[in-house]
C-alpha cells in the first residue's frame with residue numbers, strides 16, 4: 001500500500017487537530033496496541049461487558065499484531081505522536097482497526113482516517129467497503145455513509161466472539 005501523507009487542519013471543537021496520516025512502521029506497534037485498548041476502554045463499556053473488553057484488548061502486543069501493523073496499518077499522528085490507527089484490505093475492501101486515542105477523539109481524526117481509506121479503495125477500483133462495527137461506533141460509520149443495522153456475532157483473530165454490526169458502503173462513480 002502506498003504511503004500517502006495528508007496534513008489537514010480540522011475545523012472542529014474542542015480543538016482543531018493538525019495531523020498527518022502515514023503508513024505504519026513496526027516501531028508503531030506498541031503505540032497502536034495501547035491506542036486500541038485506551039479507545040475501547042473509553043468508548044465500549046456502555047455496549048459490552050468489561051470482562052469481554054479485557055479479553056479483547058488485554059495483554060501486550062504479539063508478534064502477529066506487530067506484523068499486521070507493519071504490513072497493513074496506517075497511523076494518524078499529531079506532533080509525531082500516534083493518535084489513531086486504521087487499515088484496509090485492498091483486495092476485499094474490508095476496513096479494520098479504526099481506533100482513536102481518547103485524548104484525540106472528536107477532532108475529526110477518525111473520519112479523516114476513514115476518508116483516507118476510502119480514497120485508497122477508490123484508487124484501486126473497489127466498488128464496496130465493508131467492516132464489522134462495534135455496537136457503540138455504528139452511528140459514527142452511518143454518518144460516513146455506511147449501512148447496516150443487524151447485530152451479528154464477530155469472531156476476532158484471537159478467538160473471541162462478540163456482537164458487532166456488519167456494515168457496507170457502496171462506492172459509486
Ligand SMILES: CC(C)(COP(=O)(O)OP(=O)(O)OC[C@H]1O[C@@H](n2cnc3c(N)ncnc32)[C@H](O)[C@@H]1OP(=O)(O)O)[C@@H](O)C(=O)NCCC(=O)NCCS
Nearest residue numbers: 039043099100105106107108109110111133134137139140
Ligand atoms: C469511533 C471512533 C474511531 C471515532 O473517532 P473520532 O476521531 O472521535 O471521530 P471524529 O472526530 O472523526 O467524528 C466524526 C463524526 O462522527 C461523530 N462521532 C464520533 N464518534 C461517534 C460515536 N461513537 N457515535 C456517534 N457519532 C460519533 C462525531 O461527533 C463527528 O460528527 P460531526 O462531524 O457531526 O461532528 C473513536 O470514538 C473510537 O476509537 N472509539 C472506540 C473504539 C471503537 O469502537 N472503534 C470502532 C471499531 S469497529
